[in-house]
Amino acid sequence: MCSFVNRLKPVLAYSLCFQKGYSRKVPAHIKHIGPGLRTSKQPLDSVIIRPYCSRMEFGKGLFFRQLFESESSTYTYLLADKESREAVLIDPVLETVERDLKLVEELGFNLKVAVNTHCHADHITGTGLLKNRLFGMKSAISRHSGASADILLSEGDKIHFGKHHLSVRETPGHTDGCVTLVTEDHSMAFTGDALLIRGCGRTDFQQGCSRKLYESVHQKIFTLPPQCLVFPAHDYKGQTASTVGEEKRFNPRLTKSMEEFVDIMVNLNLPKPAKIDIAVPANLVCGLHEV
Numbered sequence: 001m002c003s004f005v006n007r008l009k010p011v012l013a014y015s016l017c018f019q020k021g022y023s024r025k026v027p028a029h030i031k032h033i034g035p036g037l038r039t040s041k042q043p044l045d046s047v048i049i050r051p052y053c054s055r056m057e058f059g060k061g062l063f064f065r066q067l068f069e070s071e072s073s074t075y076t077y078l079l080a081d082k083e084s085r086e087a088v089l090i091d092p093v094l095e096t097v098e099r100d101l102k103l104v105e106e107l108g109f110n111l112k113v114a115v116n117t118h119c120h121a122d123h124i125t126g127t128g129l130l131k132n133r134l135f136g137m138k139s140a141i142s143r144h145s146g147a148s149a150d151i152l153l154s155e156g157d158k159i160h161f162g163k164h165h166l167s168v169r170e171t172p173g174h175t176d177g178c179v180t181l182v183t184e185d186h187s188m189a190f191t192g193d194a195l196l197i198r199g200c201g202r203t204d205f206q207q208g209c210s211r212k213l214y215e216s217v218h219q220k221i222f223t224l225p226p227q228c229l230v231f232p233a234h235d236y237k238g239q240t241a242s243t244v245g246e247e248k249r250f251n252p253r254l255t256k257s258m259e260e261f262v263d264i265m266v267n268l269n270l271p272k273p274a275k276i277d278i279a280v281p282a283n284l285v286c287g288l289h290e291v
């Protein structure tokens with residue numbers, strides 16, 4: 001009975017977090033290991049509580065929302081400064097632009113930048129349509145992507161929104177123009193297709209290079225704090241987020257040696273993405289040929 005009650009403690013705490021607004025209401029035995037991620041004192045053998053999936057409001061005035069597009073299993077992320085209302089959208093998808101615009105409008109945000117983590121092959125970006133609809137909004141993508149945009153990003157660049165910013169880490173390998181975007185406190189990393197949850201982006205087209213990808217992930221993402229939340233561009237199994245520490249321990253590809261990793265990637269034998277011939281040319285011009 002006692003062990004049953006102990007097992008229930010984190011669940012009860014989770015419920016308490018939601019009922020009372022979790023920021024300062026978490027019982028003392030719950031250890032804070034990162035924004036939105038709380039666990040009891042034994043991080044890996046206990047129930048991990050993840051309230052960020054539906055509602056995430058940090059003490060630092062940062063608004064965060066994870067959005068999903070089901071056809072390409074793409075995650076779009078909306079971040080905003082609650083004070084100034086300036087916002088950034090990461091990896092918008094053409095088919096869900098209206099949904100995203102409605103949310104931005106309802107919440108009273110001023111969308112400053114729509115940024116793509118890379119030139120996607122599986123869907124058309126919503127950036128072009130957003131530019132048409134929102135006067136003054138800028139598009140951004142890596143300068144190594146070969147795509148046109150208002151802002152061409154390089155290593156160390158910062159995308160500012162209100163008092164917050166995202167830092168650019170170049171993480172090529174899936175494509176030459178892949179970037180990972182990291183919050184200023186290193187609590188969240190938006191890894192695009194460089195690092196997926198227990199996986200990674202393929203390296204067999206669009207300048208893909210397994211060795212480059214391996215180095216990018218190990219040098220630019222695995223060097224972040226272990227509690228840093230990993231938010232990828234896609235997930236095909238219903239997973240919403242991971243952490244750097246988890247991926248360093250459990251990623252079935254990137255925990256291997258470089259030679260083993262290259263061997264795995266060479267033998268994936270994946271089919272060609274259905275939309276690649278439409279998506280890549282469109283994404284090279286912000287998602288719409290006419291823009």
Ligand SMILES: [Fe+2]
Pocket residue numbers: 118119120121122174193201
């Ligand atoms: Fe991709």
